Structure formats: C-alpha cells, structure tokens
Amino acid sequence: MAKTYKNFVAGEWVDAEGGATYGNHNPADHNDLIGNFAASGPRDVDRAVASAREGLRLWSRVPAHKRGEVLKRAGDLLVERKEELAEGMTREMGKPLVETRGDVQEAIDTAYYAASEGRRLFGRTAPSELSDKAGLVFRRPAGVFGIVTPWNFPIAVPSWKILPALLCGNAIVWKPAQDTPWSAVKFVEILVEAGLPPEVVQLVTGFGSEVGAPLVAHAGITGVSFTGSTEVGCRIAAVCGEKGKRVSLEMGGKNAQLVMDDADLELAIEGVLWGAFGTTGQRCTATSRLVLHDAIHDTFVDDLVRRADDLRLGDGRKEKTDVGPLINEDALRKVESYVRIGREQGATLRTGGERANDGELARGWFYKPTIFTGVDPSMRIAQEEIFGPVLAVIRVRDFDDGVEVVNGVRYGLSSSIYTRDVSRAFRAIDRIEAGITYVNGPTIGAEAHFPFGGVKDTGNGHREGGWPVYDFFTDLKTVYVDYSGRLQKAQIDT
Ligand code: NDP
Numbered sequence: 001m002a003k004t005y006k007n008f009v010a011g012e013w014v015d016a017e018g019g020a021t022y023g024n025h026n027p028a029d030h031n032d033l034i035g036n037f038a039a040s041g042p043r044d045v046d047r048a049v050a051s052a053r054e055g056l057r058l059w060s061r062v063p064a065h066k067r068g069e070v071l072k073r074a075g076d077l078l079v080e081r082k083e084e085l086a087e088g089m090t091r092e093m094g095k096p097l098v099e100t101r102g103d104v105q106e107a108i109d110t111a112y113y114a115a116s117e118g119r120r121l122f123g124r125t126a127p128s129e130l131s132d133k134a135g136l137v138f139r140r141p142a143g144v145f146g147i148v149t150p151w152n153f154p155i156a157v158p159s160w161k162i163l164p165a166l167l168c169g170n171a172i173v174w175k176p177a178q179d180t181p182w183s184a185v186k187f188v189e190i191l192v193e194a195g196l197p198p199e200v201v202q203l204v205t206g207f208g209s210e211v212g213a214p215l216v217a218h219a220g221i222t223g224v225s226f227t228g229s230t231e232v233g234c235r236i237a238a239v240c241g242e243k244g245k246r247v248s249l250e251m252g253g254k255n256a257q258l259v260m261d262d263a264d265l266e267l268a269i270e271g272v273l274w275g276a277f278g279t280t281g282q283r284c285t286a287t288s289r290l291v292l293h294d295a296i297h298d299t300f301v302d303d304l305v306r307r308a309d310d311l312r313l314g315d316g317r318k319e320k321t322d323v324g325p326l327i328n329e330d331a332l333r334k335v336e337s338y339v340r341i342g343r344e345q346g347a348t349l350r351t352g353g354e355r356a357n358d359g360e361l362a363r364g365w366f367y368k369p370t371i372f373t374g375v376d377p378s379m380r381i382a383q384e385e386i387f388g389p390v391l392a393v394i395r396v397r398d399f400d401d402g403v404e405v406v407n408g409v410r411y412g413l414s415s416s417i418y419t420r421d422v423s424r425a426f427r428a429i430d431r432i433e434a435g436i437t438y439v440n441g442p443t444i445g446a447e448a449h450f451p452f453g454g455v456k457d458t459g460n461g462h463r464e465g466g467w468p469v470y471d472f473f474t475d476l477k478t479v480y481v482d483y484s485g486r487l488q489k490a491q492i493d494t
Contacts, residue, residue, distance in 0.1 A: 002033040005181065007040055007205060008188050010051035011198020016040040016206065017047075024181060027094040027325040028315040028364040034092055037181040040206035042214040048173045048202035049220035052144040055171035055199030060141040062197075067167055068118020074163075074194035075111030078104055085155065085186055087317060092182045093151055094324035094364075095279045096316035107159035107187070109448035110465075114163040117470060121168070129494060132484035139474040141169030142246075143222025146215040148175050148236070150228045151327055152282045154183035157250075160452070160464040161225040162191075166200065168473040173202045173221065175212050177228075179327055181205040208232065216240065223247055225472070227284075227464075229385075230411075230457050237460060248462035248472050250453055252385040253413035255443040256289040256406040258428070260399065261296050263418035267440060269304055271418065272391070275442030277311060277323050277369045281389040282331070284458075285414040285436070285444040289375075289382055290393045291402050297395045301373055305351045308369045313356050315364070325364040326388055332365045335388035339370060342381040347372040347392070377405045385411070399424055407433045413454035414443040435459065 004021060006013040015021075016038035026032035038044070059067070078085070086100035095103075124137045145165050149158045158174065165172050176184035188203045204211050216224050216236050223246035226236050230251040240247040257275060259268045275287030292300055316324035326332045332355070339353050352370030367389055375382050375392040382392045396402040406415055415434040419425055425439045435454035436446070446452045452465035462472050482488055 002035050004036045005038070005185050005205070007038045007044060007048070008185075008192070008201065008203040009044070009048045010202070017043045022178070022206075024092065024179065026091050026364075027327050029360075030363055032091070034182055037205045039210070040204045041210050044204050044206075045173070045211060045214045045218060048204050049144060049215075049218050051199045052171040052173050052202055053220055055197065055201070056141065056144055058197055059166075059171055059200045060169040062169070064121050064167065064169065065118040067169060068115040070195045071111050071118070071163055071167055072115035074190050075108050075115060077190045077194055078108045078111060081186075081190070082108070085183070088186065089154055089180075089183050090316040090324070093154060093180050093327055094316055096321045096324055097319065099279060100316070103153055103156045106153070106156035106446075106448060107163075110156075110159045110163050113448050114167040117164070117167050121470065121474075123476075128480070129490065130482075130484070130488045132482065133488060134481045134483070136479045136481070138477045138479065139168070139470070140477050142473055142475045143170060144220060145170055145172050145473070146175070146218070146221045146224040147172050148212050148216065148224060148226045148228065149177060151177035151179040152279060152284070154180035155187050157227050158184065158187060160469065161227075162201070164469045165225070165473045166191075166196070168470060170222075170473055171200045173204060173215055175204055175206070175215050178205070178207050217243070219243070221245065226250070246472070247460065248464070249460045250284070250464060251458050252411055253284045253286070253454060253458055254289065254383065254385055254409040254411045255285055255287055255414040255416075255434075256291050257287045257416040257418070257443055258291040258402045258406055259293060259296065259300065260402070260417065260419040260421070260424065261293040262420045263296070264420065264440070265296060265300060265303075268418040269300070269307060271416065271442035272304065273307055273311070275416070275444050276391040277308065277389050278444055280323055280326055280367075282327060282387050283444050285446070286387075287416070287443045288386060288391060289405075290391055291396055291405050292393060293402065294395055294397055301350065301371075301393060305371055308371055309351055311369050313361060313366050313368070315360070323369060323389065325366045327365070329365060331388060332367060335367050335386060335390060338381055338384070338386045338388070338390060342372050342375075342379065342390075342392070345379045345381070346374070346376075347379060347381060348374040352389070377408050383409055399427070403428060403431050407431070410457040411454065412456035413458040414438070416441060416443045435463075
C-alpha cells in the first residue's frame with residue numbers, strides 16, 4: 001500500500017484540514033503510485049502563515065553565521081542522501097538519474113554557498129556629508145515569504161529560493177508543484193534534521209488554485225518567490241502588485257542555439273542534443289530553436305537527425321536511458337498539439353512527431369525526440385514555449401540574420417552561439433537579448449554561484465543564484481550616528 005505524506009506546519013507533520021489527499025504517479029509507469037499527498041486548502045495556508053510569523057520572530061534573532069551552520073548541515077545531509085534523493089526524484093518526475101543527481105548537487109552547492117554567506121551578508125558604510133557623523137547600512141530579514149515552485153527541478157529550484165531566504169533570517173511557506181511533492185517532503189525533512197527551529201519552514205502540498213493562489217494573496221506574507229510559467233507568474237505579480245508585496249519571477253523561455261559556419265560542428269551537435277532533449281526538453285533553458293548558418297545547415301541537420309534517432313527512451317532509473325518521459329498526460333497532449341500546429345503551418349517533420357509506445361514505454365508519457373526543419377521564425381513552434389522534446393530548426397544567411405532570429409521572441413532566458421571567431425562571440429554577447437549567453441556550450445546548465453534569470457517576458461529583473469538573490473530576501477536599514485553632540489541638519493548645515 002502506498003504511503004501517505006503530510007504537510008509540515010508549526011514544527012509537525014500534519015494532514016490537510018479535512019484530511020483530503022491526492023495520489024501521485026510515476027510518469028514512466030502509470031501503475032506505479034508513489035504516494036498519497038495532502039490536498040491542502042486555504043485554511044492550511046492560514047495556519048502555515050501564522051506559524052511562519054512565529055518562526056520569523058525566533059529565527060531572525062539567530063546570528064547569521066549560526067543560521068549558516070544549519071544550512072551547512074543541510075548540505076552535508078544532501079550529500080549523504082544524494083543517491084536516495086536522485087532515485088526518488090527520477091521515479092517522481094522522470095528525468096534520468098544522471099540529471100537528478102545533478103539536481104541534488106545544485107542544492108548542495110547552493111547550501112554551501114548560503115552557509116558561507118552567513119559570514120558576509122555585507123552591508124555598507126559611506127562617509128557622511130557632515131562631520132562627526134557616520135552612515136551605515138545593515139541588511140535585515142525581510143519577513144515571511146511564499147515560495148512557489150515548478151516540478152522540473154524539484155529540489156534545485158526550491159533550494160535557490162529557500163536556502164538564501166533562510167540564511168537572511170526569513171521564514172517561509174512553500175507550495176511545491178503538485179507533480180513533485182515527494183521531493184519537497186524529503187527536502188523539508190533534511191532542513192528540519194539539520195536543526196532548523198520548528199515554524200521557520202512550512203510545507204503545504206496541493207494544487208495551484210487551492211494552495212498557491214491563497215498563499216500569494218495572504219496578508220501575512222511579505223513577498224513571493226516564484227518559478228514557473230509566464231502565464232501563472234504574471235497573474236501572481238498582479239496580485240502582489242495590488243497588495244504591495246515584493247515578487248521575484250523566473251518564468252518561461254524559448255532559447256536558441258546559433259551555429260555559425262566556422263563552428264566546431266561536432267561540439268555543436270553534442271550541445272544541441274543535450275540542450276534540446278535533456279530533461280525531455282522540459283527545462284526553462286531547453287534549446288527549442290536551432291539557428292543554423294546556411295553554409296552548414298544541410299549536413300548539420302542530417303547528422304543531428306541520425307544522432308537524435310539513436311537516443312534511448314525509457315525509465316530514467318535505468319542507467320542506459322538518455323531521455324525520460326514527459327511529466328504527465330497534459331504535457332504529452334500539449335506536445336502533440338504543437339507538432340500538429342508545426343505541420344499545419346508548413347514546417348517539415350524530419351524525425352519523431354509521435355508518441356513512443358513500444359513495450360514498457362506504453363505505460364508512460366513518452367514522446368519521440370522531434371525535429372522540424374524549414375521553420376519560419378514567425379511560426380508558433382518557433383515562438384511559443386512547448387516544454388517538450390521538440391526542436392525547431394531555422395536557416396539564416398549570416399550572423400546579423402541569426403541574432404535577429406534569436407532575439408525575435410518574447411522570452412529572454414538563455415542563448416548560445418557556436419563559433420571560433422572571438423570577435424563574433426563578443427558581438428553576440430553584446431547583442432543577444434537574454435539573461436544567459438553561452439559561447440560554445442548548450443543553452444542549459446547553471447552554476448550555483450552565478451546569477452540566474454532572464455529578460456523580457458522571462459523575468460521581472462530579479463536574479464537567483466550567486467549574490468543578487470540576497471538583495472531580494474533582505475531589507476536595508478540605514479543608520480545615522482551623530483557623535484558631534486549638537487543638532488546637525490542634513491542639506492542645511494553643509
Ligand atoms: P506552472 O506555472 O504551471 O506552475 C508553477 C507553480 O505555480 C506550481 O507550483 C503550480 O502549482 C503553481 N500555480 C499554478 N497556478 C497558480 C496560481 N494561480 N497561484 C499560485 N500558484 C500557482 O509551471 P510548471 O510547474 O508547469 O513549470 C513549467 C514552467 O516553469 C515552464 O514555463 C518553465 O519555463 C518554467 N520554469 C522556469 C524556470 C526559470 O528559472 N526561469 C526554471 C524552471 C521552470 P501546480 O503544480 O499545482 O499547478
């Protein structure tokens with residue numbers, strides 16, 4: 001019998017009020033029930049926010065480096081349990097073990113970075129404009145944050161938000177994606193075991209409309225850190241805007257890899273295979289457009305199609321699997337509908353374009369790696385986020401044409417150029433409208449100590465990763481100390 005998992009509120013594992021649950025299944029095998037999870041509602045959110053307010057009171061008084069020590073222990077526990085977490089995460093959301101190990105590693109790196117930030121969390125000083133007066137700026141915990149996360153990086157993406165938020169002395173209420181509650185339970189177990197005081201972290205599982213929406217609108221939270229689709233993110237931003245809350249948004253992408261005629265073509269093919277079909281194309285940074293210089297287009301495509309056909313689909317827990325399933329039936333239907341649209345709008349289907357249902361694959365949401373050529377940049381498959389293993393190949397005349405195509409979408413998360421010409425590479429870095437540009441690497445992949453995020457409809461100017469995320473999760477307090485012993489008036493007694 002499948003296990004039942006609970007919410008974590010006020011330092012205890014508790015059922016949703018009313019006791020409702022929902023079952024979550026392995027996307028590679030519909031018959032495999034992973035567990036039953038709390039199907040929570042607004043009353044659970046109320047309790048969680050009230051508890052987090054108490055958690056904030058306690059935790060914000062703990063010195064930052066002590067908070068960092070707790071996060072260091074969390075990092076150590078993640079290291080110990082990396083394999084167990086990767087196994088369970090692959091069962092829960094499908095990507096191969098090599099990728100789920102990377103997902104956990106990202107959280108480990110983020111934990112150790114956050115732990116060390118406890119001994120920095122720098123403020124500033126500047127000379128006062130008056131004599132015998134000092135000006136200092138301290139960072140203060142900002143409050144209680146609602147954390148809303150997607151399913152494609154079930155531990156890595158939450159860790160980018162939760163660990164910096166905690167290091168800064170905040171308390172949180174986390175609503176994970178409905179498709180990955182198991183990974184969320186395990187992550188919270190680790191935080192608690194690492195020594196986080198009860199009430200600092202609350203986990204409330206369930207659906208976006210039942211948990212996410214009331215959390216975002218709750219008067220008791222200071223702000224929201226969200227990763228997910230642009231559609232949901234913009235809705236959340238509207239609610240936050242109306243209520244004067246801060247909000248950090250990491251949203252969709254339509255990332256392109258541009259390959260010039262002077263590129264190392266073997267390297268570029270390896271890059272696009274990994275970028276387009278890794279995580280079954282379900283990454284915000286996935287390569288969903290391949291922009292090829294006319295001179296190399298035909299041979300490149302022939303080679304790429306052959307190599308894509310060799311990718312092995314299957315259960316991600318088998319070491320030989322290259323590509324796992326899509327996350328659920330809706331995702332599969334979305335991919336099917338975009339393939340239909342691609343054909344109707346006149347693109348040429350070079351490979352894939354159908355479900356993979358040989359043998360065991362029939363029990364999961366598998367779709368063959370799919371490549372369209374003859375794609376016009378205005379077609380919907382070249383403009384809209386598909387979030388599946390579908391690559392649109394666009395032919396361009398030259399570098400300028402290529403950059404224009406790369407920039408011709410509403411999103412601006414990641415991008416890549418393959419070229420051996422250093423001047424061209426720097427021109428691309430200058431001109432491409434994206435938060436991330438790779439030179440001679442695929443569009444996917446991020447390192448924990450570098451800023452991560454996008455421009456245009458991908459984000460709202462905030463960054464995760466590295467140092468900038470600590471700005472989002474702190475308030476600045478400016479302090480003036482006048483030691484002149486007399487009344488000094490700024491701007492008047494200068
Ligand atoms: P969604 O936007 O559908 O969901 C994201 C989260 O928001 C989920 O927890 C979801 O809950 C919740 N949610 C849904 N509706 C609401 C609501 N009305 N109010 C509050 N919360 C809500 O995205 P996906 O989970 O499908 O993830 C895929 C998307 O995430 C893609 O667009 C991808 O590009 C983007 N993404 C962006 C990244 C980035 O850093 N830029 C990184 C990773 C993914 P539920 O699961 O219950 O629906």
